[in-house]
Amino acid sequence: MNYGLMEPIYITGMGMNCSLGWTPEEIHTSLIADAKGGISNIEILNTRHRGTFPVGEIKRETEDLRAEITNQGGYQLNRTSILATKAVEQAIEQARHAHRAGGRLGLISGTTVGGMDVTEDGYINHVEGRLHNINFFQLGGAAFCAEYLAERLGGVQYLSTISTACSSSLNAIGNAVQLLQAGQLDIAIAGGADALCRFTINGFNSFRLLDQNRCRPFDATRSGINLGEGAAYFVLETETSLRRTGNKPIAMITGYGNHNDRFHPSSISPDGVGIQMAMRSALEQSKTPLDKVDYILTHGTATPNNDASEGAAIHNLFSEVAVPDYVSLKSSFGHTLAASGAINTGVGITSILNGTKYPNYNWTEAMPELSSGPLATTLEKQSVNNVIINATGMGGYCSSMVLSKT
Amino acid sequence: MQPVYINGAARIGAKPITDISVASIQVEEPDYTQYIDKRKLRRMDRLSRFALHTTYAALEEAKIETIDGVVMGIGQTVSQTTDDMLRKMIEYQEGLTNPTRFMNSLLGTAAGQIALRLNCNGYSNTHTQRGFSIESALMDAALQLQTKSSQNIIVGGLDIVGHDLYAEMSAKYGQLTSAPSDKVNRTIGEGGATFLVSGQPSAQTQACLRSIFTVFLTDTARREWSAQELQRTLFGETIPTVDLIISGRPFGNEAQRSYDNILEAFSQDVPVINYKLQTGEFPTAAAHGLYLAVKALSGTEVKSRTTTPERILVINNYGERYLSAFLVTQQ
Structure with a gap:
């Protein structure tokens, strides 16, 4: 966990999707050329909140997406599992099917709602006492996505789903990293997915955390979240595994920190104690000095609470050196909940590979309590060697990861 | 694997089953006020109650008061807490509902409550892989202990039935996991079992x-x-x-x-x-x-x-x- 150094874990494949694109390359291009393009009115999700809350929605009906998945194993896949499958397929394609190279393979997936879209539909019949035509009890559970992926891939010898609210996928990657480090696994496929659903829109609305306008992370006028959807998964290997698979790593995970903010069940402490500890632990493990951090992909939900807290944590941690360029990408493709840490990890990798620092879109007014604002314009031809990825979730969960150039 | 010393163990469960044709059994609820403030209890979901009660009882056995981390395993995700939220969402036609209901429906809430009540800012995680949930949680705890063996970590498994939901669903839909199977006889249960574990033995090691x-x-x-x-x-x-x-x-x-x-x-x-x-x-x-x-x-x-x-x-x-x-x- 948070002690001692660790051997790096190599990322050899990645796949991701969100409202900005279906591949890491598409998302990279969109973040540079059309950073606002991923937020829009609700057009696909069937909810009474259409027209009220902007979201980062993938503009494809679930049925259409489902039709693109071959070998569905006889299940009617939920939207989360479809997005996950597409990302996993990309990742293992890039890693040249490392999962079939032998060695002990694990699959660790993060989700908050799982197949809630299926459960919501089923419940409308269920509460009326009618039998629903889909077994939503099975297909709607959070564990189903990993079960389906394990069946689809074959050869999965260790299986878990992590659900720590909006930090789920970063903790899934963290769990995989630790299993690889401990010798429990040789190769892991890890990441997470969440699709938009009524459950989360209404849940966040009950907390009055949603913005009816485009969200404005780290802006003085910020007033809430734009939800989003997507998935990102990675093939992770140990050095020993690399020798067997011959895969070329695209980046390394050099540190992971996980701490609890233990402040309040549904909000985080004003000074961001938990996320500050998580960043510090991840950096210590990575052996990366503060002044070697090039870029921070924050959790940055655009709620007044989160950004003040995370902003304070960053400025406190980097009080002795220049605060690195930091951004929230939530104004570009929304808060993808459980998937957010994994999608930020994917974006961190494309940042390292392309030497690009993507901007924090829709930022105009500095927060009075922070001495520096986020990076508001795209920077290219940068030397990006170490990137911090943050994710927090209700329940006090705070996690941080250090991605490094190979 | 790193040896995991179990220095405290507590459980909330049902009475032993005498009639296996019964569809479901619920736990005998303990007196939660033994460990949890009455006012806090009112808004607390049953998963968190199970988690906190068994955590405090395990700590008593282990004779310690502070922990370095918490890892929970929750098996069934379509359960009482999501049921509450979904029913209200349908009833109010997506009108504003109580935020506590949404928070309680999140699977990570129970472990979060333990960290909060025990003032623990160490490692926290929640696994939910149906029949591997407690297994993955224990493995996760072992990984933390391998890194630093002197830690004391709470690790537990939690499931709730509530409203006969499990039993009703199981009867209607026939299967609980992803393998297609015929309907089977089950008495659906629920419960919480929590362990205080360390990488080093103590006088309380069981x-x-x-x-x-x-x-x-x-x-x-x-x-x-x-x-x-x-x-x-x-x-x-x-x-x-x-x-x-x-x-x-x-x-x-x-x-x-x-x-x-x-x-x-x-x-x-x-x-x-x-x-x-x-x-x-x-x-x-x-x-x-x-x-x-x-x-x-x-x-x-x-x-x-x-x-x-x-x-x-x-x-x-x-x-x-x-x-x-x-x-x-x-x-």
Whole structure:
């Protein structure tokens, strides 16, 4: 966990999707050329909140997406599992099917709602006492996505789903990293997915955390979240595994920190104690000095609470050196909940590979309590060697990861 | 695997089942005010109540007051807490609902409550992989202890029934896990079992979890899997012997072959205790199997033909797909 150094874990494949694109390359291009393009009115999700809350929605009906998945194993896949499958397929394609190279393979997936879209539909019949035509009890559970992926891939010898609210996928990657480090696994496929659903829109609305306008992370006028959807998964290997698979790593995970903010069940402490500890632990493990951090992909939900807290944590941690360029990408493709840490990890990798620092879109007014604002314009031809990825979730969960150039 | 010393263990469960045609059983609720403030209890969901009550009881046994981390395993995700939220969402036609209902429906809430109440800013995590939830949580705890063995970590398994939801769903939809199967007889149960674990033994150590085996039985894995693989994982190079098997063999027709395979690989002289009559069927029932093993090894509960066992194998299944085992020994 948070002690001692660790051997790096190599990322050899990645796949991701969100409202900005279906591949890491598409998302990279969109973040540079059309950073606002991923937020829009609700057009696909069937909810009474259409027209009220902007979201980062993938503009494809679930049925259409489902039709693109071959070998569905006889299940009617939920939207989360479809997005996950597409990302996993990309990742293992890039890693040249490392999962079939032998060695002990694990699959660790993060989700908050799982197949809630299926459960919501089923419940409308269920509460009326009618039998629903889909077994939503099975297909709607959070564990189903990993079960389906394990069946689809074959050869999965260790299986878990992590659900720590909006930090789920970063903790899934963290769990995989630790299993690889401990010798429990040789190769892991890890990441997470969440699709938009009524459950989360209404849940966040009950907390009055949603913005009816485009969200404005780290802006003085910020007033809430734009939800989003997507998935990102990675093939992770140990050095020993690399020798067997011959895969070329695209980046390394050099540190992971996980701490609890233990402040309040549904909000985080004003000074961001938990996320500050998580960043510090991840950096210590990575052996990366503060002044070697090039870029921070924050959790940055655009709620007044989160950004003040995370902003304070960053400025406190980097009080002795220049605060690195930091951004929230939530104004570009929304808060993808459980998937957010994994999608930020994917974006961190494309940042390292392309030497690009993507901007924090829709930022105009500095927060009075922070001495520096986020990076508001795209920077290219940068030397990006170490990137911090943050994710927090209700329940006090705070996690941080250090991605490094190979 | 890093040895996991169990220095405290507590459980909330139902009364033993006397009639297996009963669809579901709920726990005998303890007096939660023993550990939790009455005002806090009112807004707390049952998963968190199970988690906190068993956590405090385990800490009492371990004679410690602070922890360095918490890892929970929650098996069933479409359950009472999501039921509450979904029903209100439908009833109010997506109108504003109580935020506590949404928070309680998040699976990470129980572990978050433990960290909050015990003022723990160390590691926290929640696993939810149906029949591997407690197994993954224990493995996660072992990984933390491998990094720093002096830590004290709370690790537990939680499941709730509520409103007969499980039983109703199970009866209507026939299957609980991803493997297609005929309807089976089950008495659906619920419960919480929590352990205070450390990488170092203490005067309070009751048992030691040596190794964990899991296999996800896809159709291919079912053909290829063998009990010898289980023995290799659990025992390594040592001779695979135990003096008690605590078995989660279900009453119905599911997963019977898996149990037969495992039992055949061990001596027929080893006594076997079936524990599902004491717990009912739910994804984290293995946590209760482990609890019974811990208490047998510490000589406080479960009498077997041997006086006090030294090495116990705990086996569990959840549906046809999930099969797991623990090797638990005296310190």
